[in-house]
Amino acid sequence: MVGSLREEVLYYARRRYGVEPEYLWARFPGYAALRHSDNRKWFGLVMDVPWERLGLDGDGRDRVPGERVDILNVKVADEGLRYLLVQRDGFLPGYHISRGGWISILLDGTVDFGEICDLLEQSFDATASARTRKETRPPKEWLVPANPKYYDIVHAFDGTDEIDWKQGRGIRVGDTVYMYAGAPVKAILYCCEVTRTGIPCEPFDNGKLQVRELMRLRLVRRYEVDEFPYQTLRDVYGVSTIRGPRGVPPELSHELSVQLGG
Numbered sequence: 538m539v540g541s542l543r544e545e546v547l548y549y550a551r552r553r554y555g556v557e558p559e560y561l562w563a564r565f566p567g568y569a570a571l572r573h574s575d576n577r578k579w580f581g582l583v584m585d586v587p588w589e590r591l592g593l594d595g596d597g598r599d600r601v602p603g604e605r606v607d608i609l610n611v612k613v614a615d616e617g618l619r620y621l622l623v624q625r626d627g628f629l630p631g632y633h634i635s636r637g638g639w640i641s642i643l644l645d646g647t648v649d650f651g652e653i654c655d656l657l658e659q660s661f662d663a664t665a666s667a668r669t670r671k672e673t674r675p676p677k678e679w680l681v682p683a684n685p686k687y688y689d690i691v692h693a694f695d696g697t698d699e700i701d702w703k704q705g706r707g708i709r710v711g712d713t714v715y716m717y718a719g720a721p722v723k724a725i726l727y728c729c730e731v732t733r734t735g736i737p738c739e740p741f742d743n744g745k746l747q748v749r750e751l752m753r754l755r756l757v758r759r760y761e762v763d764e765f766p767y768q769t770l771r772d773v774y775g776v777s778t779i780r781g782p783r784g785v786p787p788e789l790s791h792e793l794s795v796q797l798g799g
Contacts (some may be wrong), residue, residue: 541607542644542653543569543701549654550581554661558583564774567605573659573665580661582610584632584646591629591641607644609653611660615706620780622656625778638663648662651775655784662707669727678713678793681705682777684744686769690718690726691713694756701736704750705782710734714754715793716778723767728793 549572550556558569571581587603592607610631613619622628622640627647631639642648642656662670681702683690693700693716708714708731716727733753741748770776774789785793 540645542646542650543585545579545610546583546651546657547571548651550657553658569605573661574664575668575669576664578664579610580612580617581657582634582662583714584608584610584641586632591632592728607790608632608633608641609644609657610639610641611656612663613640613656613659614636614663615659615781618706639684649777650777651777651786652783654789658784659707676711677707677709678790679705679708679715679782680717680779680785681708681714681782682717682719682779684719685722686719686771690716691722694727694759698730698756700754700756701738701748701751702754703736703748704752706734708734708752710780717755721756722762724762725760725765725770725793726762727756727760728758730757731755765789 547558547569550558550723554571556571556574557614559567560566561570562568565584567585568582568663569583570579571583572579578620587602588604588606589602591606591608610633616638619638619640620751623630625645627645629641632641640654644653654760683693683702683746685691702714705714710733712731714729714731716729717725731752732755734750736751738748738751738754770779770789774786774792775788776783776786
């Protein structure tokens with residue numbers, strides 16, 4: 538299919554997880570399931586469906602009736618992130634499997650491939666057995682957004698080198714968290730190490746922000762506002778959206794490491 542990221546997604550799954558796509562339905566030869574080898578659960582499902590069934594209304598493109606569009610279904614366990622994603626172009630409630638936190642991602646280039654890989658990683662983790670998560674998951678780097686409307690992130694580490702923060706789905710002890718402050722700051726401010734997760738707290742939900750557990754972050758380094766501003770993240774490193782915890786692109790990881798003296 539012209540303009541589809543289908544093959545790139547399947548290649549990534551093969552290289553990253555050692556998983557081959559499984560074509561399980563004779564009626565739907567274009568449906569490719571990505572499953573864990575031990576518990577056999579899906580963590581991704583590539584489908585080709587008629588575009589009109591997705592409610593796209595042509596989505597501003599010159600489509601013909603019956604034209605098929607490739608999508609990827611993944612599981613997003615974080616309810617707040619899932620809500621934000623389906624408000625954006627390229628994301629839809631899960632086609633045929635809308636329950637259980639599943640969403641559909643258009644593979645026509647609307648969504649950046651790096652972000653697709655990040656969400657596939659989250660889906661893999663959310664559906665994996667405890668043994669698989671323990672054996673396959675190395676320490677990971679995350680970009681985590683902080684909204685100054687809800688928290689004074691600029692002064693978060695004044696007088697302390699540890700804070701408790703909303704637990705991000707998939708984030709574990711030993712991971713590295715780069716804290717990105719949203720508007721009006723719009724820049725990475727801190728590098729932190731995750732020292733504790735699953736800290737109980739009083740549940741909070743205002744319709745946009747949900748907090749059920751906390752994680753503890755130890756400050757490793759501060760960044761000046763002009764070192765990694767949003768414009769640089771977008772134009773140089775291809776990070777156009779930071780609306781929930783997401784992985785760090787290799788090129789950005791290298792530069793952040795250089796600044797740390799790594």
